[in-house]
Amino acid sequence: MTFQDQLLTCEVCGKTFIYRIEEQRQLADWGFPAETPRRCPECRKQETSAPGLRAGVVKWVREDKHFGFITQRDGSKIFFHHTGVVGDPEQVMRENAPVWYEVMSTERGPQAFNIHLRE
Numbered sequence: 778m779t780f781q782d783q784l785l786t787c788e789v790c791g792k793t794f795i796y797r798i799e800e801q802r803q804l805a806d807w808g809f810p811a812e813t814p815r816r817c818p819e820c821r822k823q824e825t826s827a828p829g830l831r832a833g834v835v836k837w838v839r840e841d842k843h844f845g846f847i848t849q850r851d852g853s854k855i856f857f858h859h860t861g862v863v864g865d866p867e868q869v870m871r872e873n874a875p876v877w878y879e880v881m882s883t884e885r886g887p888q889a890f891n892i893h894l895r896e
């Protein structure tokens with residue numbers, strides 16, 4: 778797979794932004810599907826309050842498998858508790874598992890739920 782900087786236009790605010798090689802490589806390394814972002818980084822940040830499924834990759838899971846963190850598309854990490862996992866926790870609660878998840882806000886900040894394996 779070859780990467781090159783792409784000049785894109787945000788479909789929300791209309792601004793031009795660069796989709797950099799480094800970002801494309803990083804996302805590929807994390808196992809995200811190859812797709813061109815339709816929104817600029819600023820609009821993507823605001824998107825974190827929007828409902829719906831997002832693609833992520835499990836960063837790490839605590840040994841007792843009660844909680845862990847998911848790497849999000851923007852590279853930030855989001856907390857999850859094992860009760861937020863749907864389906865077989867053995868499949869989901871392992872490092873580098875590609876997952877879908879939703880985000881809810883809690884008193885302690887954002888938390889992932891409805892986490893299931895991304896085939």
Ligand SMILES: [Zn+2]
Nearest residue numbers: 787790817820
């Ligand atoms: Zn934008």
